[in-house]
Amino acid sequence: MIVKIYYTVTKVPHLALPTLLKCAQNHDPVFFFHNPDTQQVRLAYGALAECTFEKDQNLFLQLKEWYEQLAARLVCVPAGEKRQEIQPEIVGGLGFTNSKQSADQIWGKLRNGYYFLPQTLIVQGKAGAYVVACSFRPIELKSITTAVRKELQAAALSDCKLPSMGHLKVSATDVAVWKRNVAHVVAQIKQQHLSKVVLARYLIVEAQTQLDPYVTLQRLLKTQPETYHLLLKKSGTAFVSATPERFAKFKQHEFQTAALAGTTARGQNTLADQRLGQLLLNDHKNRQEHRFVVKRIAALLAQQRLKLTIPASPQLLKNKQVQHLYTPIKGTGPYQLFELLAQLHPTPALGGLPKQAALQQIEKVEQRPRGLFGAPLGYLDFNCRGELVVGIRAAVLKENQAYLFAGAGIVAESSPDKEVHETHLKFQPLLQALGGNDE
Numbered sequence: 507m508i509v510k511i512y513y514t515v516t517k518v519p520h521l522a523l524p525t526l527l528k529c530a531q532n533h534d535p536v537f538f539f540h541n542p543d544t545q546q547v548r549l550a551y552g553a554l555a556e557c558t559f560e561k562d563q564n565l566f567l568q569l570k571e572w573y574e575q576l577a578a579r580l581v582c583v584p585a586g587e588k589r590q591e592i593q594p595e596i597v598g599g600l601g602f603t604n605s606k607q608s609a610d611q612i613w614g615k616l617r618n619g620y621y622f623l624p625q626t627l628i629v630q631g632k633a634g635a636y637v638v639a640c641s642f643r644p645i646e647l648k649s650i651t652t653a654v655r656k657e658l659q660a661a662a663l664s665d666c667k668l669p670s671m672g673h674l675k676v677s678a679t680d681v682a683v684w685k686r687n688v689a690h691v692v693a694q695i696k697q698q699h700l701s702k703v704v705l706a707r708y709l710i711v712e713a714q715t716q717l718d719p720y721v722t723l724q725r726l727l728k729t730q731p732e733t734y735h736l737l738l739k740k741s742g743t744a745f746v747s748a749t750p751e752r753f754a755k756f757k758q759h760e761f762q763t764a765a766l767a768g769t770t771a772r773g774q775n776t777l778a779d780q781r782l783g784q785l786l787l788n789d790h791k792n793r794q795e796h797r798f799v800v801k802r803i804a805a806l807l808a809q810q811r812l813k814l815t816i817p818a819s820p821q822l823l824k825n826k827q828v829q830h831l832y833t834p835i836k837g838t839g840p841y842q843l844f845e846l847l848a849q850l851h852p853t854p855a856l857g858g859l860p861k862q863a864a865l866q867q868i869e870k871v872e873q874r875p876r877g878l879f880g881a882p883l884g885y886l887d888f889n890c891r892g893e894l895v896v897g898i899r900a901a902v903l904k905e906n907q908a909y910l911f912a913g914a915g916i917v918a919e920s921s922p923d924k925e926v927h928e929t930h931l932k933f934q935p936l937l938q939a940l941g942g943n944d945e
């Protein structure tokens with residue numbers, strides 16, 4: 507017998523972001539997603555159903571199977587009040603790669619990714635704030651919504667001040683070893699049929715007290731206003747990201763993605779900043795690194811016979827510490843969502859080119875599994891509308907420890923010193939939000 511899942515949608519008063527985060531604090535699992543362009547925000551908590559990616563099978567296809575089974579079980583209450591815009595969503599993230607080992611020391615149960623159908627989903631945007639409550643028993647929907655309203659009211663009245671930051675001990679994985687790895691990969695690129703490999707570097711941060719993902723996220727909301735803000739927390743492990751990179755935004759007959767690759771610092775003043783931006787736009791190595799990504803994404807979208815809109819040259823996307831080469835890419839027409847996502851991930855902005863050879867290099871050279879670093883995270887409704895971002899400028903927090911991740915695209919012209927500097931800049935958003943100063 508198929509067990510039905512009932513849901514109801516209720517409008518609630520608009521809330522400040524710190525209030526929403528306060529409301530999430532006593533729940534598990536939790537997902538938070540903020541889009542800086544639309545200012546739309548989602549907070550989801552409590553799992554009615556979970557996808558834990560334990561099978562040794564493509565992660566996107568596992569997600570698709572689970573999603574399709576859920577779709578067949580959803581029933582709107584009251585019947586006939588089905589809103590097209592606001593409805594249940596699945597939320598979470600897929601691992602960078604799949605592994606038979608489903609949990610590890612750093613990532614806990616988030617190792618291969620984790621998606622859930624939330625019992626409570628709050629979506630707040632220009633059209634207002636809504637609670638989507640889900641339950642196996644329609645009779646419970648009213649009490650879930652009432653409990654959410656009460657929690658939101660209590661959170662609005664409580665103190666949302668950020669606590670001061672304690673002392674942090676920051677240890678980098680050996681920089682000399684990482685430089686040797688970059689040099690090794692550059693040599694491989696020159697010798698083999700390999701154009702680009704994105705290598706990640708790690709920092710370990712230790713605090714004297716427990717690190718709070720909600721406080722970290724609130725600081726990121728303040729200090730990185732141009733980026734997405736994301737949290738996925740499950741059983742004491744929290745992934746936090748202030749990523750500038752969209753993986754995909756999609757609806758029926760429209761698929762938007764972007765190439766983000768090629769990086770330089772921000773200048774100390776407007777003139778210096780413009781000069782650095784112009785140098786980046788004209789830099790051969792960075793333009794090549796970027797071109798690989800655009801070409802590969804365009805080829806994959808074209809395979810699905812989508813009609814493409816791609817600007818001829820990249821523009822600059824500026825965050826607080828870095829500026830990037832950025833090309834928005836749009837495809838229109840019918841497409842197979844999960845198949846396309848599976849082909850796209852990881853794009854050469856996080857994996858490399860050719861994909862399989864680059865992934866083999868990454869596995870050989872990097873000592874730790876990437877978990878959710880560089881992985882797609884986001885939400886998806888049951889009309890195939892949703893948005894996924896790439897989990898970069900990110901950290902995983904567990905008790906008083908955090909692991910920070912930063913990667914850089916390595917091509918034949920890369921210099922180890924410059925890549926160390928680039929990853930150093932990419933660590934700063936999370937390092938500062940956690941309260942650390944420098945490496």
Ligand SMILES: C=C(O[C@H]1C=CC=C(C(=O)O)[C@@H]1O)C(=O)O
Binds near residue numbers: 915
């Ligand atoms: C892998 C990361 O950045 C990617 C996104 C933008 C620019 C990149 C670059 O210039 O190498 C990377 O491809 C990271 O921030 O950890």
